[in-house]
Amino acid sequence: MKRFDYARPMDLESAVATLSAGGEGTRLIAGGTTMFDLMKLDVEMPGRIVDINNLSELKTMETSGDELRLGALVRMADAAEDARLKAEFPVLSEALWKAASQQLRNMASLGGNLLQRTRCAYFRHGAPFACNKRNPGSGCAAIGGANRSHALFGGSDACIAAYPGDFAVALIAMDALIDVAGPQGRRTIPIAELHRQPGTQPQHDATLSSEEIIVQIRIPANAVGKASTYHKIRDRESYAFAVVSSAAAVRIENGVVADARIALGGVATVPWRASRAEQALIGRRIDAQTAAEAGRIAFEGATPLSHNAFKIELGANVVSDALMIAAGRA
Amino acid sequence: MTMNHEKEVIADTGGLSRRDVLKGGTALGVLSVAGFGTQSLAQAAVPSLPMAFRTEVEVAFRINGAQTALALDPRSSLLDVLRDQLGLTGAKKGCDHGQCGACTVHVDGRRVAACMTLAVQVDDLDVTTIEGLAEGDVLHPMQQAFIDHDALQCGYCTPGQIMAGVACVREGHAGSPQQIREYMSGNLCRCGAYPGIVAAIEDAARVMEG
Numbered sequence: 001m002k003r004f005d006y007a008r009p010m011d012l013e014s015a016v017a018t019l020s021a022g023g024e025g026t027r028l029i030a031g032g033t034t035m036f037d038l039m040k041l042d043v044e045m046p047g048r049i050v051d052i053n054n055l056s057e058l059k060t061m062e063t064s065g066d067e068l069r070l071g072a073l074v075r076m077a078d079a080a081e082d083a084r085l086k087a088e089f090p091v092l093s094e095a096l097w098k099a100a101s102q103q104l105r106n107m108a109s110l111g112g113n114l115l116q117r118t119r120c121a122y123f124r125h126g127a128p129f130a131c132n133k134r135n136p137g138s139g140c141a142a143i144g145g146a147n148r149s150h151a152l153f154g155g156s157d158a159c160i161a162a163y164p165g166d167f168a169v170a171l172i173a174m175d176a177l178i179d180v181a182g183p184q185g186r187r188t189i190p191i192a193e194l195h196r197q198p199g200t201q202p203q204h205d206a207t208l209s210s211e212e213i214i215v216q217i218r219i220p221a222n223a224v225g226k227a228s229t230y231h232k233i234r235d236r237e238s239y240a241f242a243v244v245s246s247a248a249a250v251r252i253e254n255g256v257v258a259d260a261r262i263a264l265g266g267v268a269t270v271p272w273r274a275s276r277a278e279q280a281l282i283g284r285r286i287d288a289q290t291a292a293e294a295g296r297i298a299f300e301g302a303t304p305l306s307h308n309a310f311k312i313e314l315g316a317n318v319v320s321d322a323l324m325i326a327a328g329r330a
Numbered sequence: 331m332t333m334n335h336e337k338e339v340i341a342d343t344g345g346l347s348r349r350d351v352l353k354g355g356t357a358l359g360v361l362s363v364a365g366f367g368t369q370s371l372a373q374a375a376v377p378s379l380p381m382a383f384r385t386e387v388e389v390a391f392r393i394n395g396a397q398t399a400l401a402l403d404p405r406s407s408l409l410d411v412l413r414d415q416l417g418l419t420g421a422k423k424g425c426d427h428g429q430c431g432a433c434t435v436h437v438d439g440r441r442v443a444a445c446m447t448l449a450v451q452v453d454d455l456d457v458t459t460i461e462g463l464a465e466g467d468v469l470h471p472m473q474q475a476f477i478d479h480d481a482l483q484c485g486y487c488t489p490g491q492i493m494a495g496v497a498c499v500r501e502g503h504a505g506s507p508q509q510i511r512e513y514m515s516g517n518l519c520r521c522g523a524y525p526g527i528v529a530a531i532e533d534a535a536r537v538m539e540g
Contacts, residue, residue, distance in 0.1 A: 005383040006404035006450060017474055018382055033446050036407070037427050048383055049404065052450060077440075097492045101516020102503070103494065107447065238515035 001039050008051040012181055012188035012213065015052050019211045020183050021047040028213060029053075030073060030109035033100070034116045041124055043117070043134055058111070058215060068219040072111030076167070077102060079110060089219070090329065091228035091247050095170035098232045101239050111214035114168050114178070114194060117204055118161035119241055120150065132158045133202040148307040149241070152315075154269035155303065159202030162266060163195060164241050169265035170230050172273050173247040176219045182212035191217075195270040224251045224259045227330035231322035232265070233314065242266030244315040246298075250286060252330040257281040262298055262319060267311055274298035277319065286327040288320075295319035332351035388451045393418070394459045394462025402449050409433045409444035412459060420460035420489040424518075431517030434490035434497075441518075460489035463496065471537035472496045475530035483521035491517050493530045496538075504535040 005327040007022070009015040019026055027036045027046040030053060038044040052058065055229035063084040070079055079085060080096035100108065105260050122129040122141040130139030141291035142150050142160055150160040168191060176191040190209065196207055209215070219225075228249035234240035251258045262274040277298035295316035302312050340452045390399040393416060401414060407474035409426075412418045412435070421444050424432035435444045436458040463470040472495050475481070494517045498504050503513035510531050511524075519527065 001405050003385075004404060005385050006387050007382040007384065008450075008453075009382065014382075022383065029448070032448055032451065033428055033443075036446050036448060039405075040427065051448075051451065101428075101431065101443075102498070102501070102513050103431060103434055103441050103443045103516045104446070107442050238512050 002042070002045045002047070004039075004046050005048045006051065007048070008054055010054050012055050012057055013216065015050060015055055015213060016181055016183060016211065018050050022050060024210075026050060026210065030112040031075070031104075031107040033104050033108045034112055034206075038117060038124075042126065045122065052213060058213075060217070064288060066221050068221055068224065070110055070217045070219070072214040072216055073109045075106055076100070076108045076113055077105035078104065087226075088172070089225035089228065091165070091170045091173060091225065091230045091249055091326075092219070093262060094164070094230035094232075095166040095247065098230060098238075099109070099166045108275060110217060114171075114214065115208075115216075116165050117205060119156040119164045120161040121146070133161055133198070133205075136201070136203045143305070146307060147305040149243075149266075150305055150308060151269045152267045152299075152302040152304055152308060152311060153264070153272050154197045156198045156200065156202070158200055159198035159269070161198070161202065161269060161306065163205075163268060163270050164266070166230065166232065166242065166245060166265055168195070168271040169245060169263045170247040171217065171219070172271040173228075173249055173261035173263040174219050174225060176217055178217055179215040180208060180212045181215050188216070188218075191271070192219060192273065194208055197269050224303045227251065227326050227328075228261070229322055229325040231318055231325060231328070233318050244311050244318045246315075246319045248319065248326040250281070250323065250326050250330060252286070252327065256283050256285055260294075260323075262294065262323070264298060264315065266314075267302070267308075267315055274319070276300070282325075286323060288324070291320040291323040291327075292316070294323060351365045363462035387453075389450050389453045391452045391454060392456045394458055400449075404448065404450050406449040407445050408435070408437075408442075408447040408449045408452055408457070411449040412444060412457075418459050418461050421493075422486055422489060424487070424490075429488075429518075430487070431494055432487050432490040434493040435468065436493060439446060439500070441494050457494075460493055463492065464516075470496065472499070472530070472534040475537070476527075479526040479530040479533065480523075481526035481530040482519075482523050487517060487519045487521075491519065491527055495527070495534065498531060499538050504531055507532065 007018050009018045025047040028050045058071045060071045061074045061190040063082050076096050080093050085093040121132045123134050129141040151162045171191045178189050230247050232245040234244050242265045247263040249261040260278040262273040262277050277294040280297050281294050298319045299312045299315045384424050386401050387404050388401050421435050422432040424430035426445045428443040433444040434441050438455050472492050498513045503509050507528050
């Protein structure tokens with residue numbers, strides 16, 4: 001691993017200043033479950049590390065009001081156990097506890113989790129394999145290679161790496177907002193604008209600058225969270241990334257759908273909102289037929305690769321099952 | 331420890347175990363152990379660096395109840411420091427990427443993967459390893475349960491399984507075999523001793539909560 005210098009600021013203001021002062025090649029670290037991992041693989045080779053774990057203002061979790069506020073340094077395991085998340089936003093709690101292992105959830109921060117990088121084996125391995133995300137301009141070994149775990153949505157000629165996370169998929173269904181601090185002060189971005197599709201620059205996963213820090217995640221506490229689920233299909237029953245996952249939430253009024261939220265994980269380059277499938281449900285009853293139809297619509301426009309076309313049918317079924325589970329909680 | 335001394339140790343390995351040589355080798359990267367002249371390292375900021383960045387970092391923490399202080403290369407993982415600096419080889423290096431659970435230890439009572447923890451991040455915290463679990467000669471109920479249920483074959487994953495199992499019970503995640511399997515899924519056992527492991531945790535949970 002490349003040698004790095006280390007700083008541990010005590011508050012947000014000095015953390016931003018330290019990131020700026022560090023200049024190019026400076027990265028921040030929180031739980032370390034992504035950053036330290038990728039440093040061991042020489043994917044990340046920062047010359048300077050800013051450790052933000054002492055920023056107490058990022059550790060608060062306020063879930064009692066009209067808006068849920070989850071500090072960026074809240075650990076995944078702690079948010080997963082929050083009583084209101086479990087009772088009123090099962091999609092969020094499930095997305096957390098179905099991810100990683102309890103050891104990693106005890107370490108990983110919510111902010112870092114949102115920014116975790118792809119599990120594409122070519123990206124993680126590097127040479128002799130080409131990877132435009134790891135080495136821009138080198139090509140993409142996955143497009144003609146082993147691409148079972150790669151994206152059916154949002155890919156480009158340069159990169160088809162899937163976004164691996166779960167929590168961001170649940171958050172995108174809940175219209176969460178991300179508060180960010182940087183040298184120019186604070187700004188708020190919808191979670192749907194946090195991640196970027198690869199296009200011609202797959203090396204940039206997120207729309208944040210290297211000098212910005214996620215401060216907190218805000219979730220509007222509307223009525224669409226209670227009847228929700230995060231349905232995650234894996235190659236083994238636990239402790240694996242999604243083959244296909246679906247966040248689903250519905251609000252039923254007078255027996256018909258008044259609001260529906262569907263997002264997909266494991267199959268797209270970014271957390272993927274299936275808006276057309278949501279729209280198709282409005283004003284209708286949720287039953288096996290309408291849920292299956294929504295599942296099919298969610299996977300319309302998918303671009304299958306040589307090894308993952310099976311995910312179109314599987315994914316439609318996952319969405320359908322997720323909707324039935326969510327509706328069962330209404 | 332000077333470079334010259336280091337060369338001597340490595341050149342003459344008579345009477346030294348492989349681990350002793352490895353420990354000596356790692357000390358090169360760790361520079362110094364607290365209590366042995368770390369004062370100068372406290373001021374080790376390199377003048378050309380922006381304020382607050384350190385090339386070496388002083389870390390003080392409690393390991394199995396005993397205070398320790400080290401001056402570390404910030405790259406050091408907690409696992410490497412435990413094994414190579416502190417001689418605590420119970421926590422095992424399996425994958426070194428947080429995927430297998432063999433390195434599981436407790437930091438402030440929470441189970442973590444020591445291989446994915448920067449050692450500088452346990453500054454001022456409590457670290458407990460398998461070596462700190464028994465009370466003198468009396469094994470922890472989880473250790474005893476693993477023996478009673480023969481919950482291992484090769485034993486390499488066992489320290490991590492036991493540390494994870496203790497945390498699993500304390501978290502309240504050992505309520506059923508199904509829940510134990512879910513919350514122990516971060517600890518892999520290539521020998522496939524899972525039935526014994528689940529049974530041991532069920533048993534130990536009754537004793538711990540008794």
